[in-house]
Amino acid sequence: MVEFIHRNYLEQAGQFQQIYSASSITDAKELLKEKPIALILLDIHLKDGNGLELLAQLRRQQQMIEVILITAANEAPAVKEGLHLGVVDYLVKPFTNQRFQESLGLFFKRKQTLQQANLPQEQIDQLLKKPADTSSDPSAKLEKGLSPETLERIKNAAATLKRDFTIQELADASNLSHVSVRKYIQHLEDRQLLTSEVIYTKVGRPYKIYSMKT
Known part of the structure; x- marks a missing residue:
C-alpha cells in the first residue's frame, strides 16, 4: 500500500517517463545496472539490509544519482548520515502529498540548476536552502514560467x-x-x-x- 501511494504521488507529478519498484537492496542494485535512474526514493529499513549502506556504496562508486530518503527512521544519527551522503531531502513517514511534492520540487530545481556549466553564488545559495514560505501570497516568487x-x-x-x-x-x-x-x-x-x-x-x-x- 505504501509503495502504491508513493507511486501515485510520482505519477501525479507527471514528470517521469518510467517508475520502477525494488523491494530489496539486491533488486535495487540490479535495476541500477540495467536502467538509467535519475532519482531514488530510498527507505532505510529494508528486508536485506540498510538503505544508508546502499547510498554510501553509490557515493563510493561516484554515482551521483539523486536520492530522497523516505523512512520511519527519525533518529538524529540516521538523519545526519543521510545529509552527509548528499540526499536531496529526508522525509519521515507518514507525510502528506504536499510535502512529497515539495521534495520533488527540490529535486527538479537541483537537476535544472546543475545542468549549467557555471553557477553564481546566488544559485548555489538557493540549492543549499529550502524555499521561503510564501503561502500568504500565492503570486510571490512565482516559479520560472508562471505568470x-x-x-x-x-x-x-x-x-x-x-x-x-x-x-x-x-x-x-x-x-x-x-x-x-x-x-x-x-x-x-x-x-x-x-x-x-x-x-x-x-x-x-x-x-x-x-x-x-x-
Whole structure:
C-alpha cells in the first residue's frame, strides 16, 4: 500500500517517463545496472539490509544519482548520515502529498540548476536552502514560467466551478492546456491555498480532485 501511494504521488507529478519498484537492496542494485535512474526514493529499513549502506556504496562508486530518503527512521544519527551522503531531502513517514511534492520540487530545481556549466553564488545559495514560505501570497516568487496574470485567470475559473474539480475540468473552464493548469495547481497546493483528495475507483486509475480554500 505504501509503495502504491508513493507511486501515485510520482505519477501525479507527471514528470517521469518510467517508475520502477525494488523491494530489496539486491533488486535495487540490479535495476541500477540495467536502467538509467535519475532519482531514488530510498527507505532505510529494508528486508536485506540498510538503505544508508546502499547510498554510501553509490557515493563510493561516484554515482551521483539523486536520492530522497523516505523512512520511519527519525533518529538524529540516521538523519545526519543521510545529509552527509548528499540526499536531496529526508522525509519521515507518514507525510502528506504536499510535502512529497515539495521534495520533488527540490529535486527538479537541483537537476535544472546543475545542468549549467557555471553557477553564481546566488544559485548555489538557493540549492543549499529550502524555499521561503510564501503561502500568504500565492503570486510571490512565482516559479520560472508562471505568470501572475495566468494564476489569477485560473483562480477565477476555479471560483466559477463552485465545486471540487479535476485539473482537466479547470483547464476547460480557463481555456488553458492541461499541462499549464497542472503547474499552477501545484504552485497553489504547495502554498496550501487549495485542498486535494485522491479518489480511488474500482475500475481504472485513481484520480485527484481539488477545491480552493476560502
